[in-house]
Amino acid sequence: MNVEGITVxxxxxxxLEDVTFEARAGEVLGVIGPNGAGKTTLFNVIGGVQPPSAGRVVLDGNVLTALPVHRIAALGVTRTFQTPVMFWGLTVRESIVVALAARHRRVERALIPAGLGLPGERAELERLGRDADALLAGTPLEAHVASPTESLSFGQERMLEILRALAIEPRVLLLDEPLSGLSGDEIARVLALVRSARERGVCVLFVEHDLANLLAAADRFVVLDHGKKIAEGIPDAIVNDPIVLDAYIGDEIVA
Ligand SMILES: Nc1ncnc2c1ncn2[C@@H]1O[C@H](COP(=O)(O)OP(=O)(O)OP(=O)(O)O)[C@@H](O)[C@H]1O
Ligand SMILES: [Mg+2]
Incomplete structure (x- = not known):
């Protein structure tokens, strides 16, 4: 994915001011910067909810910034939010089924000409339920598959939001501070999910304030400050970059 001269x-x-960088398939790109640097705005632009004042975002030849939100989602761009967004009224399993169904529809749209009948809905739902259980197996949500999402703890909500995003089998996954408010054990689990997404070739953009955690997870970094890209590179170079350190004075720095 190429972010080209984005200004908001x-x-x-x-x-954001003339921000340009490339994010590759199968890499975790850490997007960091002090409060108000423009990180969430960048995600809003990539996801299509914030039109840029200038510039464009291109994914595999598709100009995302020229497309409506649902077309961008259909191309496999998905995100999690600074505050988890839940589907209230659904169970954990149902929340994953909704995401799996969205992925199947995407595949069907690509493969099956419109107008052809869909397979039996009930059998399909049962199959999706089994797929959802398989996805939840071994995660902290395994014991809660039938629980309403209202009953989850904050950490469990975050985990569900990330699993839901992964169930869509995204090509680009935008994670906005997915570790905030999590315990050490939950952080380890989320980072493991991120690594497995990377291994499957997902392009992961990861906004995080706690650099110590992101240093372990990110292949490269893009650093924003006051809307401008001030640095880009591998973790070692970034933590020793005086421009980056300067931008972080007064903000949190590597723990
Ligand atoms: N809808 C909006 N209307 C006006 N100003 C906005 C809007 N959204 C963001 N901004 C401003 O744009 C700048 C970048 O905000 P953004 O939320 O992208 O920063 P951020 O890097 O995500 O910060 P944080 O680390 O606090 O989440 C800030 O100055 C913010 O006040
Ligand atoms: Mg933000």
Whole structure:
């Protein structure tokens, strides 16, 4: 995916200014920077909910910034939010089934001409339920498959949000501070999920404030400050870059 010269202005505020970088399939790209640097705005642009003032985002020849949100999602761009977004009223299993169904529809749209009948809905739902259970097996949510999402702890909500995003089999996964509010054990589990996504060739963009955790997970970094890209490179280079250290003075720095 190529982010090319993205600028976003909110009135007089320049949230992003001419930001350009490449994010590759099968890599975890850490997107870091102090509060207000423009990280969430960048995700909003890639996901199509924030039109840029200038620039474009290109994924495999598709200009995402020219497409509506649902077309961008159909191309396999998915995200998690700074505050987990749950489907209230559904169980954990049903939440995953919804995501799996969305993926199947994407595949069907690509393979089957419109108008052809879909397979029996009930059998299909049962199959999706089994797929959901397989995806949840071995995760901390395994014991909660039939629980309503309202009953989950914050950490469990985060885990469900990430598993739901992975169930879609995204090509680009945008994670906005997925570790905040999690325990050490939960952090390890989320990082393991991220590594497995990378191994399957997903392009993961990872916003995180706790650099110590991201250093272990990211292949490369893009550093934003006041909307500008101030550095890009491998973890070792980034943590020793005086420009990066300078931007973080007064903010959190490597724990
Ligand atoms: N909808 C909006 N309207 C006006 N200004 C906005 C809007 N969204 C973001 N901004 C401003 O754009 C800048 C970048 O915000 P953004 O939320 O992208 O930063 P961030 O890097 O995600 O910060 P944080 O680390 O606190 O999550 C900030 O100055 C913010 O106040
Ligand atoms: Mg943010």
């Amino acid at each position: 202005r909110f009135g007089g505020v320049v949230a």
